[in-house]
Amino acid sequence: MKKILIAGAIVAAGAVGYWLSQETGSDNPFEQNTALTYIPSDTALFSGQLQPFPIKTYVNSLSDADKNATAELFEGLSGEDDPRAKFLFDLSQTYIASLEKGATFIQTWGLAEAIRGYFYTLGAIPVFKLDIADASVFWGQLDKAETSSGMTHSQAQLQDINYRVYALGDEENSLDMIVAINHNRLIVTFNTELNNDDILDTALELSSMPKSLADTGALEKIIEKYSFSHSSISFINHQSLITGITTTEGNRLAQQLTRYATQEGEDAFSELKQDNCRIELQGIGANWPQTVMGLKGFAVSEDSSMFDLTTVVESNNTVILKALSDMRGFIPHYVSHLDGAVAAMGLGLDVSKISGSLTDIWDNLLMPEYQCEPLAQFQQQLAQSDPAMVGMMTGMAQGVMGASAALLDYKLTEGNDGAELKSVDAIASISSDEPALLFNMMKMFAPALAEVSLPIDGTATDVTHVLALPGEWPIALKMAIKGKHLVIFNGDKGQVAAEHLSHEMVVKNDLAMLSFDSSKMLEPLQAYAEMAGTNDVLDLSQMKPQNMEVKLALDVDNKGIVLHSYVKSFKNNQN
Incomplete structure (x- = not known):
């Protein structure tokens, strides 16, 4: 099971990194982009390929070393007896083989030559979406992997959408991978004991958000503020994360963590939900609201690819x-x-500025006398350090x-x-x-x-x-x-x-x-x-x-x- 989760993490991380590196398409990626209307405005994590990316050309530009590196990611799943590991390994081998050339890749998975993709969270639940051109081809690859591995799925329906359920959990922990196709988009998400009743509806694009990411204009603001390309944008919302761990009902993440704490009979974040911690941590969140990522440039051809990515911790x-x-x-x-x-x-x-700058930083971090115990302990440890010592060491290198x-x-x-x-x-x-x-x-x-x-x-x-x-x-x-x-x-x-x-x-x-x-x-x-x-x-x-x-x-x-x-x-x- 551990290897299954590791492989899943690798795939998710690779997907996020991949979308960060794309650029092409029309000047305005927000026109008629219905996918954004199903993403909540307070999502803690978002990475979106907003303009169609020439996946066929990109695969052709990959070197043998790129393909070998991809193959090495899944070697740990080989030889496993668990049908779940075998299922993932079979899919990985098909994926690696399809990288032979661009035409093979898109034909193998039923993709168009240019695609969009999205990764975001509904509270703590990840959602992955990708444009799909031929659903029957994709379902066929899952069928082949099931036959080879012994893995099976159950069929379910929500409103008029049929979807597959793959049980990845065990007797103690329920974890189902949900795979569906709606609005010509492949959707992969998870059902857990943390889910609210509306999570799956929203993930499968059966009901839009009361306030979506499209409504906020947040992506447009990031692009304008940092002169990023319109092609792809990613962010980590620090304030949403802080709300999730310092409140019981403040957002979807908070509600899920509260439900989990009730099930476990213990709340790991109970101390942070006290008034002083909540107020002080939210103040820190206001000072450091989010981390944003975007492209300053990108180019892809049959022979090479280049991306110039900027990440800003605001x-x-x-x-x-x-x-x-x-x-x-x-x-x-x-x-x-x-x-x-x-x-x-x-x-x-x-060097002449190091001592003074460190002193200013130290003073700033120590200036608010935190009442929240974890923050107060941090300040006590920091106070034991003396930036003036740095000045003595750097004095001779003015x-x-x-x-x-x-x-x-x-x-x-x-x-x-x-x-x-x-x-x-x-x-x-x-x-x-x-x-x-x-x-x-x-x-x-x-x-x-x-x-x-x-x-x-x-x-x-x-x-x-x-x-x-x-x-x-x-x-x-x-x-x-x-x-x-x-x-x-x-x-x-x-x-x-x-x-x-x-x-x-x-x-x-x-x-x-x-x-x-x-x-x-x-x-x-x-x-x-x-x-x-x-x-x-x-x-x-x-x-x-x-x-x-x-x-x-x-x-x-x-x-x-x-x-x-x-x-x-x-x-x-x-x-």
């Missing part, structure tokens, strides 16, 4: 946002633009605006004891208002640097001896002051990156960033495996690099804490 707490904004530092171009490099990371922090590093290239060769480094190009840098002064201060902590002198004209100095690296390593480390940056590098590509830094102005542009090229990371390993004919623990000879470029960036603005995610994947190796 905040109305101007004190914390200002403190975090003050701490923003500098991250160089070689981190934000790989330009053929393997991987890079950067931490952008204005003027530093960030530190970054990148692996630009590397190659392996076969040595006496296995793989050896044939060549490496890399760079690390610290950006500072006074890099020469910073270097002189570093000598206090690294005596080996005492004899090293760095000309202010940018001339590089060999410092390989300082690290006492093995002589057979192909490393000749050089150190230099390049503009406002203290740099250490190796190799020709490292030198080029260092020279570029000479012209980069130190400005506040981010908090943290990570970027990498997955194929660049694995290609040298694969090349070595093929050359050496090895088949070791990592099975390198079987590795097929997935050609994917990824960039993750953490930042803050006046709307909240921001995470930018950029992913571009190629069907074939482009390097």
Whole structure:
């Protein structure tokens, strides 16, 4: 049963992530979108593909590595005797086989070439919906999986809609998966002991909501506020979640949790439902109302796909946002633009602002004297920390605006004891208002640097001896002051990156960033495996690099804490 639930979680998470990455269609996705009228305005979780997505083309763009990764998700279900696990495993194998090409995928599942999809909650009950073009084809796949696994369903009817019921629970816990098709949409949801009488009516689109998501205009407001694409929007409603755990009847989630507490004879959230906790937690919810996700850009073709996703943890707490904004530092171009490099990371922090900003954050969190016991305990633990200590530790690094590093290239060769480094190009840098002064201060902590002198004209100095690296390593480390940056590098590509830094102005542009090229990371390993004919623990000879470029960036603005995610994947190796 545990593996069944894990597989279900994987499918749900994958579905949510998938819809976050889509974009195409008309300019106004809200016109005649009847699906939104069946989604409650206070849903705690929503992810919607609002414009038809070219699923056929997208499947064609998937690499073998993408398909293999999908197959690995369901390996844990193989060999299970439980008919429920066998049923899910059979469906997963059909799904994996259908990924061979786009035409096969849509024909296998009865889909159109472009589809919309939705995932949301009715209280705690998840609902999944997807456009379907040929219902008989989809039902046929479920029939095949039942025959293969021994799983059976019961047939039920609500008004004029027939639906299937798959019993996934046990003697102690009732859990039925409901599968139906209405309004040309596949609907998957669950019946549990928590459900109200109207849950299934609403999920199956037999009755609309008194106040729906379509009525609120919430999605349009998110798009306008963040300049997101109209294609897909997702959000987590913190205030709905807080209402659910701090009240008994405040929303559908609260009603379900109350029913569960009555059945169990114990309410895990009873303390949070006291007046002081409810008021104080709702105040926190007002300051941090929701997390929203949307696309800034998307492109899909037969050979590649790209999505640029932005996630914002919304905040109305101007004190914390200002403190975090003050701490923003500098991250160089070689981190934000790989330009053929393997991987890079950067931490952008204005060291001179860290102590003051942390003090402001600490004071803000301690300022309301919470009466709610869990919140009061949190404050007591926080009060034991002293942000002033951070100021003492960072005092000697005043003027530093960030530190970054990148692996630009590397190659392996076969040595006496296995793989050896044939060549490496890399760079690390610290950006500072006074890099020469910073270097002189570093000598206090690294005596080996005492004899090293760095000309202010940018001339590089060999410092390989300082690290006492093995002589057979192909490393000749050089150190230099390049503009406002203290740099250490190796190799020709490292030198080029260092020279570029000479012209980069130190400005506040981010908090943290990570970027990498997955194929660049694995290609040298694969090349070595093929050359050496090895088949070791990592099975390198079987590795097929997935050609994917990824960039993750953490930042803050006046709307909240921001995470930018950029992913571009190629069907074939482009390097």
